[in-house]
Amino acid sequence: MSPCFEVARKLSIRVASFWTASAACLAIMLNVSKLIEEGLINDKGWAERDETFQLAPGMPALQTSRMPWMDGTGTPVGQPALFELVARFVKLNSLARVVVCNSFDEAEVGAFKLYPDILPVGPLFADRELKKPVGHFLPEDERCVKWLDARPDQSVVYVAFGSMAIFDPRQFEELAEGLELAGRPFLWVVRPDFTPGLSKAWLAEFRQRVAGTGIIVSWCSQQQVLAHRAVACFVSHCGWNSTMEGVRNGVPFLCWPYFCDQFLDRSYVTSVWRTGLAVSPGADGIVTKEELRSKVEKVRGDGDIKERARLLMDVSRRCIRGSGSSCENFSKFVTLLSERER
Template sequence: MAKGHVLVLPMPCQGHVVPLMELSHRLVDHGFEVTFINTDVDHALVLAALPEGVEALRGIHLASIPDGLADDEDRKDLNKLVDAYPRHMPAYLEALIGDMEAAGRRRVKWLIADFNMGWSLEVAKKLGIRCASFWPASAACLAIMLNIPKLIQDGVLNDKGWPDREETLQLAPGMPPLHTSLLPWNSAGAPDGQHIIFQLVCRNNKFNDHAEMTVCNSFHEAEAGAFKLFPNILPIGPLFADQRSVGSFLPEDTSCLKWLDAWPDGSVVYVAFGSMAIFDSRQFQELAEGLQLTGRPFLWVVRPDFTAGLSKEWLEEFQKHVAGTGMIVSWCSQQQVLAHRSVACFVSHCGWNSTMEVVRNGVPVVCWPYFCDQFLDRSYVTDVWRTGLAVSTGEDGVVTKEEVRCKVESVVGDAEFRNRARWLKDNAWRCIGEGGSSHENFTRFVDLLSE
């Protein structure tokens, strides 16, 4: 018999859906009935991309509610998205819960909400549903957000979240240093919408008082400094789906896995920039030519909306040039790619899911952050774990093809990066193994949800 009915609610972005889907699979494995709630738009994308239909979800029920935006509005504009959903989604969530019970579904016992969807904890409390929260980024990022009142008090930030002092922050030993110009809420979108993100962060910090437990997709050895500072944030990662669906918004091209099989161990450069990054045509071309300059085989994920204004003829010509050594796909199973023996390094935007996946597989990184918390994740890779290097831009803000070639060669050519990456991988697997700290924390979480 199922232990209880749990609702899982991610922030409506691909990078938030993935780890909560991974967690949902684990909960189903432990006997819980799980209903996973996406927005209507994301729900349609997930259904369209599922390789075997809903069977791929193996027991996770899917549901959806509107996000409050019109059909034609840009959902990659974080300011717009974040402004809409706390105003519109609470009533829809409450109605969905009522409809499920009216239809004869088991009463919802727990809500596991993305920390960024703090408003939902108030809805749950109103309905007598117990709450836990899930933090999908690094614990260091959450630590900085929880420290906002102190940073204001110390004169580092003003009360609008902008830095009053240009300096490098390091909250505790072992935590990644971050310059105040790169704080996550100030690098999430257009500056004129910064106040929307900052206010959301501050509200979520307060909403989280409703959560009986906060868990995150990390592990103790990766972020010991952050967990010492905030021992109530419990790491249960690295999470992974074990080849089950993670709720991708785009269909995965599986042909790249066979393509990887043809290459020697540690030879292929894997390149992917997540679901949100956008390159202009010049930067796209510099990256393409830089990959060609390495002389190495490469697998490159180029989403349909990854670049604007690029000549279709140019891309077709480039693909002809690299046909023997380069493969371009629109999306793939990144977990399976990074686990493949032929992958030598990962040119990455440093989103936290990608960072945990690369850590779990012991692959070194060329860091190329785009926005939000990715600059902090870069700092983990380059300054704390020392498992990779970051690209540098020229005065015009462009990363040149020579810089791409140089950083790929430096990372692949230095065995120390791979050695440190393997050490971190071994620690990650120890943490999720029987008796490891993430395993023990997950058991505590399951016990709480079973009450």
């Protein structure tokens, strides 16, 4: 990315930066030097003090061991190359004529007040009818929507952890048995590489036990699933795209972040928007089946969470209609790129 920006600037070509994570995540990246100066992290990206901080009022609070460049254990990912890139974000950001992101004004009030030049143009989606083809990580299982069609309204627990999360066999089995214990219809996306070393015999037996209640697929059309009337809640890793898709459809969350910016997104869901809850791992780092069952029931049964999710959905949809803020920002984006250089 850096060489592209620098070459474009030298050739007087306008550069637009599209930020795919939250604006709050970008704000933290742009304040790395400040965080180092204040002694929260060191120049290698490690936490110096184990505490919770808030970059600005209205932004989600975050533990220093849960920075966007860290894994689930508080270890910087891809050392040292990734953090060196993070430390250069201020320079890279200055080379862009405009920065746009998949968010909307009301979702991240504090972040956009801190960085008013960032233009939120989301939540982004393919089309209102969800019929246009979009890129997907794996072939989609077409059974999902038909299976959902046969389920009652707001009855299904949808479980998906994106394209990168990895579970060990013990955690996988606790999750599976937690869904079974909850006794609710569930749609669970399990990639082929989700759990290396998992017993095929165990999984086959589990599939038989829950055949009348749940369905397991390797991939699905998540936008269609989250828009379906049957979905009651979303057990999610809280990647930003998944978070925005859930918000746009008014689906309550049960947050289960894996690494990087997902912990920041969890904070948005549980503490800022208050549209969901989070699982709590035990001392051994494992989320037990009892914990999952309990939190699923709490999310499904909390009327206030459902109402806040509905209200945030309404706001998000207004932003992308007519004179909504995201539509206006997109027009600004086009104008900025079409202006002649002075």
